[in-house]
Structure formats: structure tokens, C-alpha cells
Amino acid sequence: MSDDKTTHFGYRNVDSKEKAGLVAGVFHSVAGKYDLMNDLMSGGVHRLWKRFTIELSGVRRGNRVLDIAGGTGDLAAKFSRLVGPEGQVILADINSSMLEVGREKLTDHGVVGNIEYVQADAECLPFPDNHFDCITIAFGLRNVTDKDKALASMLRVLKPGGRLLILEFSKPVNPVVEKLYDRYSFDILPRMGQLVANDADSYRYLAESIRMHPDQDTLKGMMEGVGFAEVRYHNLTAGVVAVHRGIKP
Numbered sequence: 001m002s003d004d005k006t007t008h009f010g011y012r013n014v015d016s017k018e019k020a021g022l023v024a025g026v027f028h029s030v031a032g033k034y035d036l037m038n039d040l041m042s043g044g045v046h047r048l049w050k051r052f053t054i055e056l057s058g059v060r061r062g063n064r065v066l067d068i069a070g071g072t073g074d075l076a077a078k079f080s081r082l083v084g085p086e087g088q089v090i091l092a093d094i095n096s097s098m099l100e101v102g103r104e105k106l107t108d109h110g111v112v113g114n115i116e117y118v119q120a121d122a123e124c125l126p127f128p129d130n131h132f133d134c135i136t137i138a139f140g141l142r143n144v145t146d147k148d149k150a151l152a153s154m155l156r157v158l159k160p161g162g163r164l165l166i167l168e169f170s171k172p173v174n175p176v177v178e179k180l181y182d183r184y185s186f187d188i189l190p191r192m193g194q195l196v197a198n199d200a201d202s203y204r205y206l207a208e209s210i211r212m213h214p215d216q217d218t219l220k221g222m223m224e225g226v227g228f229a230e231v232r233y234h235n236l237t238a239g240v241v242a243v244h245r246g247i248k249p
């Protein structure tokens with residue numbers, strides 16, 4: 001159980017004030033191997049999940065887009081190309097190591113000119129009201145301590161009619177898939193993390209944090225609770241991952 005003063009860090013119950021520091025430790029540790037591990041862990045399928053999210057975003061030339069918890073910049077790079085020189089993309093992340101890896105990667109790939117990097121906490125976004133056409137947060141929300149506060153902050157900085165897309169691990173819809181997925185997550189992932197990134201604990205946290213994250217309908221209710229309209233979700237890979245989309249009224 002958790003209350004206002006305590007929260008989950010994976011399966012551990014911790015003081016709410018402690019969680020951001022613990023999450024920071026995970027991402028400082030994995031930043032250098034983050035992209036490689038993503039490809040290995042998902043067999044490259046995370047690229048398809050991200051492509052689907054981009055397609056659902058409806059982002060066009062000239063739009064202003066915020067990618068929160070943007071990490072190493074997969075979504076931001078694609079948005080930068082879509083919005084063109086008259087648009088703007090902000091890659092925001094709370095973690096300086098992840099931002100640094102993202103900035104270097106995107107600059108090396110020639111993604112420059114319409115992109116900015118901002119160190120920011122999803123719970124208190126440092127942007128004006130009604131500012132963005134689209135906000136994305138991919139595999140980030142489950143790491144945030146106060147998710148309702150973060151969702152309200154996203155609603156505030158979106159323009160009316162603007163879209164929020166949340167790409168996140170979710171609850172498999174099929175019990176057989178769920179069982180296989182549990183085996184994979186708890187037996188194989190931490191070993192892979194140890195072998196490749198010399199860090200089993202961070203990948204154990206990954207598996208645990210996914211299990212503690214709200215399921216599809218709970219997250220939909222949370223989005224509606226802070227004021228998003230027309231909230232729908234799409235299950236991908238049998239619900240291992242879901243994309244939620246909501247509109248600012």
C-alpha cells in the first residue's frame with residue numbers, strides 16, 4: 001500500500017521524497033547503455049511502438065511539440081523532422097545523463113535547428129499555459145512520483161485541442177502472454193542487464209515498476225480525472241504496451 005507520504009519504487013515502499021533520487025540513480029547508471037538495452041530487451045519492437053505513437057500524434061509542419069521524459073530522443077528526433085524548420089521540439093528530461101546521451105546522439109544524426117533540451121520534472125513543467133500542440137511521454141510516466149500532478153501539468157501547458165500521448169508498459173490482455181512475460185521480465189531481463197550494463201538491479205526495478213504501474217483503464221480514468229477529454233487507448237503487443245491519447249478541451 002502507499003499513501004501521500006509513501007510511494008512505490010518497484011516493489012519497495014519508500015518515502016515519496018526519496019523516489020525521484022532513486023529513479024535518478026537508475027537512469028544515471030543505465031544512460032550509456034540505454035539504447036542498446038532497449039533494442040536487446042524488446043528485439044527492436046520498441047521502434048514499432050514509437051512509430052505507432054508518432055502516427056497517432058497527428059503532428060504536422062509548424063507544430064510545437066514537447067517530449068517529456070524524452071531520454072535519448074527517439075521520439076524527439078522523429079518530431080523534429082515532422083515539424084520542419086518552422087516548428088519546434090523540446091526534449092525534456094529530469095536526468096542530466098539521459099539528456100546528455102540524447103543531445104549527443106541527435107546532434108550526431110544531424111537533428112539540429114528546431115530542437116531544444118530542457119532539464120525538467122514532469123510534475124512541474126517550466127513552460128507557459130496553452131503552449132504545445134502535442135505532448136508525448138514514452139516509458140516515463142511510471143517513474144514519476146505524483147502522476148496526477150504530472151498529468152495536470154501536461155494539461156496546463158497544452159493548447160486547447162492539443163493532444164497528450166502516453167506510451168507505457170501496461171497489462172497484457174492474455175493470461176498466457178502474461179505468464180511468459182513475467183518469466184522473461186524477472187528471470188531474463190536482470191541477467192541481461194547484468195551482462196550488458198553491469199547492472200541487474202536497475203533492470204529488476206524496470207520489471208517491478210511495470211507491474212506497479214496503473215493498468216489501461218485506471219490510467220484512462222486518471223487522465224479523465226485531471227480534465228482530458230476523448231481519452232482512448234490502444235493495446236500493442238497484446239497489451240504489454242499501451243498508447244493512451246487524450247485531448248485538452
Ligand SMILES: C[S@@+](CC[C@H](N)C(=O)[O-])C[C@H]1O[C@@H](n2cnc3c(N)ncnc32)[C@H](O)[C@@H]1O
Nearest residue numbers: 027069070071094095098121122138139140143
Ligand atoms: C525508460 S526512459 C524513456 C526514455 C524515452 N522516452 C524512450 O522512450 O526511450 C524514462 C525516462 O524518464 C525520465 N524521468 C523519470 N522521472 C521523470 C520526471 N519526474 N520528469 C521527467 N523525466 C523523468 C528518466 O530520466 C528517463 O530518461
